[in-house]
Amino acid sequence: MFGARINLLRVRRGHDHHPVTYIELFFDLVFVFAVTQLSHGLLKHFTVLGLVQTALLTFGIWWIWVFTAWITNWLDPDRPAVRLMLVGLMLAGLVLACAIPTAFGDRGLVFALAYVGMQVGRTGFMLWALKRHDPGNFRNFTRIFVWFAVAALFWIAGAFVDGTTRLCVWAIALAIEYVGPSVYFWVPGLGRSSTADWQIEGAHLAERCGLFIIIALGESILITGATFAELTWTPTTIAAFVVAFTGSAAMWAVYFNIGAKRASRHIAASDDPGRMGRSGYTYLHVLIVAGIIVVAVGDELVLHHPDGHTGIGTVAAIVGGPALYLIGNALFKRLSISILPTSHLVGLGLLAALAPAAAIVTPLVLSAATTAILIAVVTWEWLWVDRGKTAKAPSH
Numbered sequence: 001m002f003g004a005r006i007n008l009l010r011v012r013r014g015h016d017h018h019p020v021t022y023i024e025l026f027f028d029l030v031f032v033f034a035v036t037q038l039s040h041g042l043l044k045h046f047t048v049l050g051l052v053q054t055a056l057l058t059f060g061i062w063w064i065w066v067f068t069a070w071i072t073n074w075l076d077p078d079r080p081a082v083r084l085m086l087v088g089l090m091l092a093g094l095v096l097a098c099a100i101p102t103a104f105g106d107r108g109l110v111f112a113l114a115y116v117g118m119q120v121g122r123t124g125f126m127l128w129a130l131k132r133h134d135p136g137n138f139r140n141f142t143r144i145f146v147w148f149a150v151a152a153l154f155w156i157a158g159a160f161v162d163g164t165t166r167l168c169v170w171a172i173a174l175a176i177e178y179v180g181p182s183v184y185f186w187v188p189g190l191g192r193s194s195t196a197d198w199q200i201e202g203a204h205l206a207e208r209c210g211l212f213i214i215i216a217l218g219e220s221i222l223i224t225g226a227t228f229a230e231l232t233w234t235p236t237t238i239a240a241f242v243v244a245f246t247g248s249a250a251m252w253a254v255y256f257n258i259g260a261k262r263a264s265r266h267i268a269a270s271d272d273p274g275r276m277g278r279s280g281y282t283y284l285h286v287l288i289v290a291g292i293i294v295v296a297v298g299d300e301l302v303l304h305h306p307d308g309h310t311g312i313g314t315v316a317a318i319v320g321g322p323a324l325y326l327i328g329n330a331l332f333k334r335l336s337i338s339i340l341p342t343s344h345l346v347g348l349g350l351l352a353a354l355a356p357a358a359a360i361v362t363p364l365v366l367s368a369a370t371t372a373i374l375i376a377v378v379t380w381e382w383l384w385v386d387r388g389k390t391a392k393a394p395s396h
Contacts, residue, residue, distance in 0.1 A: 003131030010076045010201075017203035017268065020211065021077040027068070027086045028215055030093040034061050035219040035289075037100040039296045044101075046297065046313050053104055053167060058293060059174055061100075062286040064093070064118050069208040070277070071126055073200045074137070085125050092118045104166060109159040112170075116152040119177075123148055140193045143185035151176040181278050198274025202267030209281045210260050216289050220248050220296040227303045236364065240306040243368045244299040250374035251292065251325060257378060258385055259333045266336040280335045284328055291325030298367065306364035315358040315366070322370045323351045326377065343380035347373050 010018060038061065042054040068089060075082045096114035103111040123145045130138040151173045158169035186192035224244045231237045267276045298317030305314075330344035350373045358366055 002128065003133075004081065004129050005132065006079070006081075007133045008075050008079045008082055008129040009133055010074060012201070017201040017207075020204070020207050021072075023077045023083050023086055024072055024208065025211070027090055028065075028211060030090050030097060031061065031065055031212070032215050032219060034093065034097040034100065035216050035293065036222065037097050039219065039223060039293045039300075041101050042293065043297045043300055046317070051316075054293075055290065056167065056170060056174060057100055057103060058290050059178070059286055060115060060170075061096075062289055063174070063177055064096075064115065065212060066209070066282050066285070067119070068122060069205060069212075070198075070200065070282075071122060073204055073208075075126070075129060081129075085122070089118055089122060092121075104163075108166060109156075112155040112159040116148075116155050119148045120145070120152055136197060139190070140185070140197045143187045143190050143193055144180065146187045146190070147176065147180040147185055178283075181282060195272050195274035195278065198277060200273050200277055202270060202273035202277060203264050205273075205277050205281055206260070206264035206267055209285050210256065210264075212285070213255055213260075213288060213292070216292040217248055217252055220251075220292055220299065221245065223296050224248070224299050224303070227300050231303060236306045237303065240303045240364050240367070243364065243371050244303065247295065247299065247322075247367070247371040247374060250371060250378055251295065251322075253378040253382075254325070254329055254374060255288065258381055259329060259336070263332065263336045276335055280332055284332045284335075287328030288325060288332065289328075291321055291323075291328055294321030294324060297321070302363045302367045307362050310358045310361065310363050310366055314363055315355060318363060318366050318370055319351050319355050319358070322374055323348055326351070326374075341381065343377045343384070346380070347377040350376075 038054055038058055041057075042050060044050075045053070068086075072082070072086070077083060077086065092114045096111060096118065099107040099111040099114065102108075123141060126141045127138060127145060130141060154169050154173035154176065158166045158173065161169060184192040184194060224241065228237065228241045263276075263280060267273050267280070270276055294317055298314070298321050301314050301317055310318075326344050326347050330340050330348075333344070334340050351370065354366070354369055354373070357369075361369075
């Protein structure tokens with residue numbers, strides 16, 4: 001009796017891909033709030049421990065979202081049952097996001113239960129949807145369910161311990177989940193999956209991940225605007241505001257100007273889209289999102305203290321955020337051009353050279369310099385392609 005009688009899977013249309021639906025965009029709204037909670041939490045606890053905790057939570061939030069994106073790549077969001085599932089995930093996700101600031105405090109159990117409920121519950125729904133209609137993918141998700149169930153034990157157990165112990169136990173849970181796709185969800189007695197089992201609409205997944213980058217960048221702009229609105233508008237704060245916005249625009253261009261479209265075409269034409277979907281979109285995009293969150297923290301620090309002392313933490317945010325963002329983009333773009341883009345490597349080198357100068361410049365000047373580097377990276381990449389060079393040219 002287990003299994004949906006109505007086929008909830010998308011109807012494939014050859015090389016065409018389904019556009020992102022309104023319910024998928026509605027689902028993403030919860031993650032606007034979640035990303036805001038992460039950046040605010042990091043700003044409030046801007047220490048080494050706070051950075052590690054925020055990194056763990058960021059990786060967890062991303063893992064929930066990207067696995068849901070995979071699910072809706074197979075399922076038809078226009079089906080009532082799928083819509084109800086997504087709305088249920090939204091409710092749990094809202095609770096999860098509300099618990100983020102005190103996930104390592106008194107709301108650890110709330111966070112763990114919401115997280116496990118989303119991961120295990122969504123996978124269970126997928127098993128129900130696949131049982132009668134796609135036996136091969138049903139076996140694939142049976143293995144996935146086992147991995148999430150094992151990780152769930154550590155998520156729940158971690159909620160009953162405090163401090164560093166909780167961090168360690170939850171790190172084990174997250175490691176289990178992240179290792180799963182790399183070993184093809186191997187389970188004793190059930191074997192392992194293959195990327196051939198993950199036949200997805202590559203362009204749809206690329207569009208979904210691009211929209212999440214928009215969400216993260218939008219959160220950065222939201223913080224910039226909200227902070228600036230509360231400040232006294234002096235020439236210095238206005239300059240900090242302009243630099244922060246320009247930096248966000250430059251980050252948008254780094255991702256969307258060339259790389260996003262090229263990668264989308266690459267995965268859409270691939271004979272094995274599941275492989276690129278796993279490496280390029282499931283794993284590497286979390287680095288890009290993390291970079292945006294750190295940049296948002298740096299922007300707020302600059303807006304509050306544009307002429308203040310540039311401490312180690314401020315340097316880490318102002319320089320480290322763009323560096324992390326460029327690393328993520330460079331690795332992602334390498335999948336479609338086979339090499340690391342030189343423009344990004346030079347940008348990383350300039351950021352590294354800039355860090356020592358922090359001792360003699362203000363946060364505003366340092367932020368302006370990092371923004372200039374991002375603009376230089378975008379310009380280099382844009383001009384090279386505009387000159388008619390191929391996407392695989394060694395200098396690109």
